[in-house]
Amino acid sequence: MTEMPWTTSDSIRTYNIDGWGNRYFGVNAEGNVTVRPLPDDGPDIEITRVIEDARERGLGFPLLIRFQDLLRHRVQTLNEAFRAAIKELDYQGQYRGVFPIKVNQLREVVEEIMDAGEPYHYGIEVGSKPELFAALAIHKDPESLIICNGYKDPLFIQMALLGRKLGKQIIMVVEKLEELRAIIDVSNQLGVKPLIGIRVRLSAKGAGKWATSGGENAKFGLGTADLVEATEMLREAEMVEQFVLVHFHIGSQIPDIQTVKRAVSEAARFYAKLRQMGFPISHMDVGGGLAVDYDGSKSSCDSSMNYSLAEYTRDIVWNISEVCREEQVPHPNIVSESGRAIVAHHSVLVVDVFGIIEKTKTQVPEIGEPKHKLVRDLIEIRNTLNRNNRREFFHDAVQIRDDAEARFNLGLLDLGAKAQIENLFWIITEEIISFYQHEASMPSEIRAIEKSLGDQFLCNFSVFQSMLDHWALGQLFPIAPLHRLNEKPLYYGTLVDITCDSDGKISRFINDSDARDQANDTLPLHHFNGKPYYLGFFLMGAYQDIMGDLHNLFGRVNEAHVFLDSDEESGFYIEETISGNTIADVLGLVQYDKALLARMMKKQIDAAIKRDVLKPNEGMRLLESYENGLNSTTYLRF
Secondary structure (H helix, E strand, C coil): CCCCCCCHHHHHHHCCHHHHCCCCEEECCCCCEEECCCCCCCCCEEHHHHHHHHHHCCCCCCEEEEEHHHHHHHHHHHHHHHHHHHHHCCCCCCECCEEEHHHCCCHHHHHHHHHHHHHHCCEEEECCHHHHHHHHHHCCCCCCEEEECCCCCHHHHHHHHHHHHCCCEEEEEECCHHHHHHHHHHHHHHCCCCEEEEEECCCCCCCCCCHHHCCCCCCCCECHHHHHHHHHHHHHCCCHHHEEEEECCCCCCECCHHHHHHHHHHHHHHHHHHHHCCCCCCEEECCCCECCCCCCCCCCCCCCCCCCHHHHHHHHHHHHHHHHHHHCCCCCEEECCCCHHHHHHHEEEEEEEEEEECCCCCCCCCCCCCCCHHHHHHHHHHHHCCCCCHHHHHHHHHHHHHHHHHHHHCCCCCHHHHHHHHHHHHHHHHHHHHHCCCCCCCCHHHHHHHCCCCEEEEECCCHHHHCHHHHHHCCCCCEEECCCCCCCCCEEEEEECCCCCCCCEECCECCCCCCCCCCECCEEECCCCCCCCEEEECCCCCCHHHHCCCHHHCCCCEEEEEEECCCCCCCEEEEEEECCCEHHHHHHHCCCCHHHHHHHHHHHHHHHHHCCCCCHHHHHHHHHHHHHHHCCECCCCC
């Protein structure tokens, strides 16, 4: 039976691009991945074209590409979805969303979001003093909100009240009773009326990897008894009018819409009871949690979501309005703190493959005298292997491999024979696995060894810097080649980074559209022929830019910020580039001064010259090379 030729549609299905791409990503006829920042009416951009432009500007790999128009589209999409739900359900309040800058504090990202959100009076959420200082300067719209979450000290409160003096709508959310006392005290000292919110601790618990953010044992928020005490404190301080917001948060990346419904209904009941107690609360903050479908399965698994944005917004609006109708209280303005859903899609990390560690070799040079008996036995198995004897011969091959290991450890097997046995074993295993490829089931012992068979593709990046959530939490991210998608990927591999840590690898990948129950252990990849081979890590814009660490001192990667432009032949231009950390930059972060390092090296080179170990010119060239190297990139350059 003749195999059908591979098409780009096969690649789209293999990497489930239509599933997680959310209409932003696709593949063109040439087999190159494209991005459409404005999916309804905008042009497609070949990501490889962006890479070429970035290389011409001197940027190497790894390279983070930000599509700023896509970022703006996400802001508009969220706000329009809430507007549509409010109109459809005849809701009497407004939507006043805020972007939680902890998700991505990069100034260019925050400014783009604020600019795109200006028509909607879209605000900012902060959770620390540094974030508040940044927000005070960036925030300009007097009708939009600044929501202050997290624990607060007197300086935090003072800066929030400074914003109040400037006419900003800054709402300090109380996380514990001691905070409310501090807000009241500092406000009285400065003579500034605060705007106060209270986070309530719901019994409803989140779902997914961040489920512990909500529920009765959550880190933040007031239980019912503390909430009642807080209302008494506000009355005593004559600050009833200052209590303007009820807040809750049940976790990030909530995959199941039922979790959202339960939490919103419970929180709305708190809002209604507080209104009935005489507090003129005007806003209800439903927190974050709007998920991103990383694996494209549209399911309730941790890396997905079983609802659409339209369903999410309608369910929030409807559940609040139903409780308000039952309790006969006004509809509050709705605040949400969606960050992941705003920024995840706009960033693509590009890494280059620079080598491969193969499990099997097509040829192993013969060493020594005639082949060992164990080698001859494996050759016999390979020559007579068929579908009928595949499992029996697998067991025989395993026995021979184990026997070879035992003999080698006793000194009874030379390196040449051991190399041949290992290679033949994996070749036989590959053939046995191929017999099961089109069958409904595979024996567990065969499936277990299949996981060990994939090649390791060496990639120029650090998991700890660029994909910390994958390493720490097992978060799945879509990964696919950025070109050659009109070719069939014949290899299955894992990805390893350039750190010296054995955990610096990616060995869990999203499934294709036909297998959504669990992650794959390998990724389909093309033959690495020494030519540029680029992989794209998608949906990287949330948290990964900020949370990356300095393991092995690799530091931040190069960035290119892309805008659409119809006047450009390519349809885009790179508006700004940001160079990644140099070696001197990251050494400075751990208290190694660049100038001091150069002086210390010069002292050693001078001593070597005096001992006639180095000639003077050679020593000066070495020193110059060292000093120039301090200004070079931390990542590999070929």
